[in-house]
Amino acid sequence: MKKLSSANLITVLLLIVFFISLIVLEQLIAPTDRMNMLLVSLRQGSIFALLAVSMNLLNGFTGLFSLGHAGFMLIGAVTYAIFSIPLAYRDMVYLYYDYVIKVSFPEIFGNLLGGPGMMIGVLISIILAGLVTALIAFLVGLPVLRMRSDYLAIATLGFGEIIRAIIMWQGMGRITNGANPLRMFTRTDSFNITIGGYTFGLITFTLALLSAVGIFIILLLVTSSYGRAFKAIREDEIAAEAMGINLFKHKQLSFCISSFFAGTGGALIAIFMGTVAPIQFRAAMTYEFLLIVVLGGIGSITGSILGAMLFVFASMWWLRGLDSGAFLGLERITIFGVNLGEQVFVSGFRLVVFSVIIMCVVLFFRRGLMGDKELPYYVDKIRSKFKPTPKAGGVDA
Amino acid sequence: MLRIEDLKVNYGGIEAVKGVSLEVPQGEIVTLIGANGAGKSTILRTISGLVKPSGGKVFFNDEEITGLIPYDIVSKGITLVPEGRKVFPDLTVLENLKAGAYLRKDDIKPDIEWVYSLFPRLKERSWQAAGTMSGGEQQMLAVGRALMSKPKLMMMDEPSLGLAPLIVKDIFDIIKTIVAQGVTILLIEQNANMALQTANFAYVLEVGRITMTGQGKELLNNEEVRKAYLG
Numbered sequence: 319m320k321k322l323s324s325a326n327l328i329t330v331l332l333l334i335v336f337f338i339s340l341i342v343l344e345q346l347i348a349p350t351d352r353m354n355m356l357l358v359s360l361r362q363g364s365i366f367a368l369l370a371v372s373m374n375l376l377n378g379f380t381g382l383f384s385l386g387h388a389g390f391m392l393i394g395a396v397t398y399a400i401f402s403i404p405l406a407y408r409d410m411v412y413l414y415y416d417y418v419i420k421v422s423f424p425e426i427f428g429n430l431l432g433g434p435g436m437m438i439g440v441l442i443s444i445i446l447a448g449l450v451t452a453l454i455a456f457l458v459g460l461p462v463l464r465m466r467s468d469y470l471a472i473a474t475l476g477f478g479e480i481i482r483a484i485i486m487w488q489g490m491g492r493i494t495n496g497a498n499p500l501r502m503f504t505r506t507d508s509f510n511i512t513i514g515g516y517t518f519g520l521i522t523f524t525l526a527l528l529s530a531v532g533i534f535i536i537l538l539l540v541t542s543s544y545g546r547a548f549k550a551i552r553e554d555e556i557a558a559e560a561m562g563i564n565l566f567k568h569k570q571l572s573f574c575i576s577s578f579f580a581g582t583g584g585a586l587i588a589i590f591m592g593t594v595a596p597i598q599f600r601a602a603m604t605y606e607f608l609l610i611v612v613l614g615g616i617g618s619i620t621g622s623i624l625g626a627m628l629f630v631f632a633s634m635w636w637l638r639g640l641d642s643g644a645f646l647g648l649e650r651i652t653i654f655g656v657n658l659g660e661q662v663f664v665s666g667f668r669l670v671v672f673s674v675i676i677m678c679v680v681l682f683f684r685r686g687l688m689g690d691k692e693l694p695y696y697v698d699k700i701r702s703k704f705k706p707t708p709k710a711g712g713v714d715a
Numbered sequence: 716m717l718r719i720e721d722l723k724v725n726y727g728g729i730e731a732v733k734g735v736s737l738e739v740p741q742g743e744i745v746t747l748i749g750a751n752g753a754g755k756s757t758i759l760r761t762i763s764g765l766v767k768p769s770g771g772k773v774f775f776n777d778e779e780i781t782g783l784i785p786y787d788i789v790s791k792g793i794t795l796v797p798e799g800r801k802v803f804p805d806l807t808v809l810e811n812l813k814a815g816a817y818l819r820k821d822d823i824k825p826d827i828e829w830v831y832s833l834f835p836r837l838k839e840r841s842w843q844a845a846g847t848m849s850g851g852e853q854q855m856l857a858v859g860r861a862l863m864s865k866p867k868l869m870m871m872d873e874p875s876l877g878l879a880p881l882i883v884k885d886i887f888d889i890i891k892t893i894v895a896q897g898v899t900i901l902l903i904e905q906n907a908n909m910a911l912q913t914a915n916f917a918y919v920l921e922v923g924r925i926t927m928t929g930q931g932k933e934l935l936n937n938e939e940v941r942k943a944y945l946g
Binding site (some may be wrong): 556 | 804
């Protein structure tokens with residue numbers, strides 16, 4: 319075990335504080351409270367962080383411009399849902415089809431082991447969602463990864479939509495319920511623990527922890543020799559090949575791992591949203607994650623996490639008032655006979671403001687908020703500002 | 716060590732290499748000189764597996780390696796220093812060196828130290844992004860990166876390209892040092908003067924064919940070579 323540098327140590331401490339505060343916050347904030355939006359945003363933000371990081375692995379670290387993320391997320395979400403709807407509810411979900419898959423992991427393990435067993439069942443379903451997604455990504459990758467740059471983007475974009483079309487196809491209805499939403503599967507409420515009549519809310523913590531585990535695995539991969547090979551491919555394919563790096567094998571590896579986490583992320587999204595409707599997983603969803611990756615910095619994991627949090631908080635919470643006619647008291651102002659609250663802050667205006675903010679970021683932070691550096695780098699930078707003599711070579715090998 | 720027999724390479728109907736045979740003995744510097752478009756780079760790219768030949772055979776230590784993929788060829792001990800350096804610009808110098816040792820599973824620390832001792836400049840810049848270094852430093856890094864795979868044969872594609880004469884001299888001095896340490900070198904150059912002075916043996920390539928062979932020093936004094944390449 320290598321000794322952590324002080325900058326890394328600070329980052330780890332920050333993470334621990336973050337997770338403890340998640341548990342505390344969840345006990346303090348009642349679901350009816352206005353501040354509950356904070357918890358909801360944190361939940362969605364952490365799932366989006368995992369999805370953004372998995373996309374960054376492909377687009378940022380391996381340099382494969384792939385746009386099929388929404389399709390892979392859908393496979394994960396659908397797989398999770400199918401394998402976790404309790405058998406008793408299946409008739410209510412599959413209204414127009416006779417369902418074929420009669421397995422529900424949370425139910426099996428829940429009956430076997432009681433409360434904690436259900437968690438194991440949920441975990442198994444999530445991992446299965448990732449594996450199924452990775453398998454399909456492997457098959458898609460066989461033809462697609464032989465293409466480069468723009469062609470790859472177009473092909474993956476197409477496959478993302480094809481996947482959605484196949485899942486919505488009537489012929490698949492007995493498995494995927496066709497275009498109808500899947501629902502009633504194991505949801506976030508099941509993550510709460512009741513001890514002595516008092517219920518501990520652990521939804522936010524659990525979702526954030528699951529995402530964090532995924533992100534940590536990707537981090538380990540990126541810093542390993544595989545990660546170096548990925549970066550070498552991104553920088554120069556011919557030179558990488560001349561170094562003996564097997565291009566196709568590594569691209570396929572990166573593609574499958576990225577898709578595995580897209581699948582698990584999709585499963586978490588399903589848990590978060592409560593229903594899975596294939597129509598939501600359109601190409602537009604991929605662009606949201608592309609936006610997060612670019613916003614945070616292509617090739618920076620902590621950048622993607624920060625980008626995801628900012629994106630979710632801004633679009634779901636901070637700017638919401640712009641749609642509903644009340645924003646920081648500005649709604650009372652009338653300019654040129656136009657009342658801001660009634661005539662400007664109407665449905666859709668949030669997106670206008672959001673786009674302007676993104677344009678500013680792209681203009682003034684051309685390489686994203688973090689560039690291709692990670693958080694410990696900035697911790698070091700801030701610390702060296704306060705120190706009279708900055709220490710040279712502070713980066714950990 | 717390396718033997719090529721009647722190698723032919725096509726680029727979509729155009730025959731770039733029209734039956735070339737050459738040999739690189741162990742522990743020597745062999746150079747291929749020739750004008751633009753003579754097919755020099757194509758030969759190197761074919762040996763390293765980046766291009767598939769349309770005919771002929773390549774042997775390495777009496778084992779046929781024709782048409783193998785680059786991965787297998789690098790693991791047999793042949794490394795290419797690509798034309799125009801091609802360092803990984805956004806990776807640090809150290810990361811570039813580690814990427815060069817990608818196929819090795821053993822301890823690479825002593826070799827990093829060895830490369831740093833060959834090129835002390837790289838050690839100073841170990842944390843710098845490779846793309847921000849000067850051309851000469853990048854060429855040093857490209858050579859160092861290739862050495863990290865512990866090659867038996869190192870092929871260099873125009874190491875003097877776009878470098879100042881003084882730095883070119885440095886690079887060629889380093890080549891001699893590397894050979895003294897047991898690495899065989901196949902060198903391609905347009906800078907015929909420098910290449911012929913360094914090489915033990917030389918081949919002159921013209922539009923896909925070998926037109927002249929001989930000792931480096933011998934060709935340096937040859938009237939035809941002087942006229943065509945040395946001016």
